[in-house]
Amino acid sequence: MHKFKQLANNIQFLIESESWPAHKKLPSLREQAQSSGYSVMTVLNAYQELEAKGWIYTKQKSGYYVSEAISHVSKTSNKLALNTNIEINSLVFDHLKHLQKEHVIPLGSAFPSASLLCNTYFMKTLSRHAKIPNSALSTDSMPPGYLQLRQVIASRYSLNGISTNPEDLVITSGALDALNLALQALTKPGDFILLQQTIFYGAWQAAERLGLNVITIPEHYQYGFDLEAFENALKNYPIKACWLMLNVHNPIGFTVSNEIKSTIAALLQKYEVYLIEDDVYQELFYEKQKPLSVKYFDKGNYVLHCSSFSKILGAGIRGGWVNSGKFSNVIQHLQLMSTVSASNLMQHALADFMSSHHYEKHLRQLRLKLHQTKTAYYKLLQEILPIACEVYYYATGYFLWIKLPEGMDSSILYQCLLEKNIVIAPSILFQQDHLPSNYIRLNCSFELNDKVRRALQIMVGMIHDLVEGKVV
Amino acid sequence: MHKFKQLANNIQFLIESESWPAHKKLPSLREQAQSSGYSVMTVLNAYQELEAKGWIYTKQKSGYYVSEAISHVSKTSNKLALNTNIEINSLVFDHLKHLQKEHVIPLGSAFPSASLLCNTYFMKTLSRHAKIPNSALSTDSMPPGYLQLRQVIASRYSLNGISTNPEDLVITSGALDALNLALQALTKPGDFILLQQTIFYGAWQAAERLGLNVITIPEHYQYGFDLEAFENALKNYPIKACWLMLNVHNPIGFTVSNEIKSTIAALLQKYEVYLIEDDVYQELFYEKQKPLSVKYFDKGNYVLHCSSFSKILGAGIRGGWVNSGKFSNVIQHLQLMSTVSASNLMQHALADFMSSHHYEKHLRQLRLKLHQTKTAYYKLLQEILPIACEVYYYATGYFLWIKLPEGMDSSILYQCLLEKNIVIAPSILFQQDHLPSNYIRLNCSFELNDKVRRALQIMVGMIHDLVEGKVV
Numbered sequence: 001m002h003k004f005k006q007l008a009n010n011i012q013f014l015i016e017s018e019s020w021p022a023h024k025k026l027p028s029l030r031e032q033a034q035s036s037g038y039s040v041m042t043v044l045n046a047y048q049e050l051e052a053k054g055w056i057y058t059k060q061k062s063g064y065y066v067s068e069a070i071s072h073v074s075k076t077s078n079k080l081a082l083n084t085n086i087e088i089n090s091l092v093f094d095h096l097k098h099l100q101k102e103h104v105i106p107l108g109s110a111f112p113s114a115s116l117l118c119n120t121y122f123m124k125t126l127s128r129h130a131k132i133p134n135s136a137l138s139t140d141s142m143p144p145g146y147l148q149l150r151q152v153i154a155s156r157y158s159l160n161g162i163s164t165n166p167e168d169l170v171i172t173s174g175a176l177d178a179l180n181l182a183l184q185a186l187t188k189p190g191d192f193i194l195l196q197q198t199i200f201y202g203a204w205q206a207a208e209r210l211g212l213n214v215i216t217i218p219e220h221y222q223y224g225f226d227l228e229a230f231e232n233a234l235k236n237y238p239i240k241a242c243w244l245m246l247n248v249h250n251p252i253g254f255t256v257s258n259e260i261k262s263t264i265a266a267l268l269q270k271y272e273v274y275l276i277e278d279d280v281y282q283e284l285f286y287e288k289q290k291p292l293s294v295k296y297f298d299k300g301n302y303v304l305h306c307s308s309f310s311k312i313l314g315a316g317i318r319g320g321w322v323n324s325g326k327f328s329n330v331i332q333h334l335q336l337m338s339t340v341s342a343s344n345l346m347q348h349a350l351a352d353f354m355s356s357h358h359y360e361k362h363l364r365q366l367r368l369k370l371h372q373t374k375t376a377y378y379k380l381l382q383e384i385l386p387i388a389c390e391v392y393y394y395a396t397g398y399f400l401w402i403k404l405p406e407g408m409d410s411s412i413l414y415q416c417l418l419e420k421n422i423v424i425a426p427s428i429l430f431q432q433d434h435l436p437s438n439y440i441r442l443n444c445s446f447e448l449n450d451k452v453r454r455a456l457q458i459m460v461g462m463i464h465d466l467v468e469g470k471v472v
Numbered sequence: 473m474h475k476f477k478q479l480a481n482n483i484q485f486l487i488e489s490e491s492w493p494a495h496k497k498l499p500s501l502r503e504q505a506q507s508s509g510y511s512v513m514t515v516l517n518a519y520q521e522l523e524a525k526g527w528i529y530t531k532q533k534s535g536y537y538v539s540e541a542i543s544h545v546s547k548t549s550n551k552l553a554l555n556t557n558i559e560i561n562s563l564v565f566d567h568l569k570h571l572q573k574e575h576v577i578p579l580g581s582a583f584p585s586a587s588l589l590c591n592t593y594f595m596k597t598l599s600r601h602a603k604i605p606n607s608a609l610s611t612d613s614m615p616p617g618y619l620q621l622r623q624v625i626a627s628r629y630s631l632n633g634i635s636t637n638p639e640d641l642v643i644t645s646g647a648l649d650a651l652n653l654a655l656q657a658l659t660k661p662g663d664f665i666l667l668q669q670t671i672f673y674g675a676w677q678a679a680e681r682l683g684l685n686v687i688t689i690p691e692h693y694q695y696g697f698d699l700e701a702f703e704n705a706l707k708n709y710p711i712k713a714c715w716l717m718l719n720v721h722n723p724i725g726f727t728v729s730n731e732i733k734s735t736i737a738a739l740l741q742k743y744e745v746y747l748i749e750d751d752v753y754q755e756l757f758y759e760k761q762k763p764l765s766v767k768y769f770d771k772g773n774y775v776l777h778c779s780s781f782s783k784i785l786g787a788g789i790r791g792g793w794v795n796s797g798k799f800s801n802v803i804q805h806l807q808l809m810s811t812v813s814a815s816n817l818m819q820h821a822l823a824d825f826m827s828s829h830h831y832e833k834h835l836r837q838l839r840l841k842l843h844q845t846k847t848a849y850y851k852l853l854q855e856i857l858p859i860a861c862e863v864y865y866y867a868t869g870y871f872l873w874i875k876l877p878e879g880m881d882s883s884i885l886y887q888c889l890l891e892k893n894i895v896i897a898p899s900i901l902f903q904q905d906h907l908p909s910n911y912i913r914l915n916c917s918f919e920l921n922d923k924v925r926r927a928l929q930i931m932v933g934m935i936h937d938l939v940e941g942k943v944v
Contacts, residue, residue, distance in 0.1 A: 092808070092809075093801075093804070093805050093808060096614065096808055100614050111611055114606045114609070114610040114611075115605075115606055117609065118605050118606055118609070120605075123602055123603050123605070123608060123609075124603065126602040126603075126608065126817075127599045127600075127602035127603045128599070130595055130598040130599035130602050131595050131596065131598075131599045133587075133590050133592075133595070134586045134587055134590055136595060136598065136786070136788065137586070137589065137590070137595075137785060137786025137787070137788040137789055138586040138786060138787070138788050139583055139586075139787045139788055140788075141788075142568065142572055173645060173790070173811050173812075174811070174812055176809075176810070176811075176812055177810065177811060177812075180809075180810060189661075202809065205809040206809065209809060209810075313609060314608070314609025314610060315609070315610070315611045315812075316608065316609040316610050316611055316612075316613075316815060316816035316817060317609055317815075318645070318811075318812070318813070318814075318815055329565075332565070333565050336564070336565060336568055337564075337648075337652075337674065337677040337678065337681060338648070338649070338652060338810070338811075339645050339646070339648075339649060339790075339810075339811055340645075340646055340648055340649075340787075340790070341790070342790075343788060343789075343790055343815055343818070344788035345598075345788060346815070
């Protein structure tokens, strides 16, 4: 081993073991050379190596400093095959399986109530297209997807101030497909990506499947997004891509301000890092203004914006898209060797439906109903939950993020409720397991009928029991 | 480096460079030790290392021998991201793009003519299901897929002598999704898999995407499948999985005999190797007997059998399945983190349609039409092709595999025909490039009208020109 590598390893160990804390100034080159017996050149090489790896950073004319451990670097396995490494995904898998059971109260589901999404006019459109010979089941809508659908989506972008060419869009088999394809297009195994500390589990799974190193940044207690941690991460780690949710964050629910989004866009350009923007809930806002996307502020084309129809018309559609700009071809390559294309029938029906006034009407009605239902859940929960709980309410989406009493493990609540046929989403589905686990996500899109009220009462009773130590 | 590794490397070099030919007996341990100065133990370790890697094999009490280079071991890149390694797939990508163009004559397409697949009764079924509220667009058919669909597919297996439990089946977004999921479930990067030397390009792409080493075996000139090469490969390489097409092989067209299939099943069990059986054309036979699958002979549960509706009802359906036995859970895991599920609407409509007599009726009519059309193409091509060409005709599927005059490069014919808006499939799409490239695959499912006749005449003219050196 080269001498400088040996020195670099030793210093890295000091940082990893936290003997050298964040922002500690490193010995100068000369000091380090004298104390260690290495040449100044060797010390310089070691420091440069550490800097390249993100362990230390420089300040102009002031020397080298230990990087902030923004969060621990999680080195995920680069094994693709789940058969040898199944445990990390088992929780999510079991969770999804529980939700499929009959008679279950699916408060842990990610999907809105099917009855709210169901639109008679869209179904008629679909039904009509299903009967068009040589069209419904053909492969006319191969990647990048049906031109007319891409045109109506591009127009909507443009109406939102994001000038978009239909050529930039690739239609995918749902948002997860879009996000996965984008991540695969931007990275290779061993690369670093940045995620929010609390995030949709699909991001963790994708990172593991593609063998990526994950850097996380914590949520900001007030603004949702911690710009300082973000810039530190971009500065100190060789990050290839970020995967962020800034509108109607899943599971927490916050939407970050336009100022923050604009700064994120500027930082992406400054550090030349790509962003995969997960914006699947963008249409589910209940106040006047539709929230902007980072894509809106993206002058340097660093944002790949992903969304879908799953949360507004039905997850069974399996239709989404990525606004991918210059990555369109790479993403189509990847698509043609995996899912091939989204359903032709759905693409035709969607293009037709989106071109009519029924689409906006559907969105308006959906927003109204979701808002009403979510508010009703919120009011009820505020009444019945123990005082030690906290409910995070935002006038967007259909999730409530609930803080359970300090020290409570939501996985235990989850397990107890499963026995009563009630499924909630514990925070461990969205975080790595070193974080406090006393949070749950509740899906508030289902009609708040007696059955659901009873389920919520059972949950509250269970929380009381757990507080009092009646359940182990 | 350990001494034995050094020795192993040296011997490997002799084999790779063909200084030591296949089946050459290696020096005995004692001879090798004496001549090299290494200890007998070191030599033994080196030989064992080489044997584990498949470079040499042992015969009981007779010593070590150089393995046959069944084909060259192609070490595919283990990079997932196509952005850094795009060239291998570019040909396939460009090919698929050419086929999408307007006014093209798609003789290189993999899909049967949409007009033949179009079934009025199925479309009515689909149209009816599209109007059922809370059903068409819901997520009721999450992995493993809609129970009733799995039940009708399982019954069809049982009728074909393959006793199948609906629990063994996973419904996927098409056959390629099924094949990819199966391969991912069985392997991890760096593993060895076995492919036929000439095979559907999706297999090559999947191997590259998953970072696998590929061993190929040549087609048998008479029986289609070379059992000896197959057993040699299983014996000499640490193969994790095979991906084979034995019914209506794409692109060549042959179907191997039941004796060979039965032996393949026995060898899989003997060497404990899994088979991914690509059987997407299983319903497209034109003589009395439906060909059996290797799955039929699979007593040890080593076969994952994959098929789809793309070739019988429309590729736009994006519906397939894998009969996966004990791998069902692993495959569902992988599915939930990629495509999530196949379309609910399609699954419901398919279950309904397959349960009616219309399904068998559709297959009967489809077979009749495809057989007629393929025979018409065959007759015409026999008349008009130069005598130096050879047409491989089998009474299955809708492809003709055509041998062009010796030494001709079908990629050049392909390029020339593109300029005339005619797309054929050159053999390089299905093989690695060290093999003779004077073959093409023609899709003979399109009505043989004047336009197609003209296109075939143009192709024949072009072949003549190429023979006479008129085109460079």
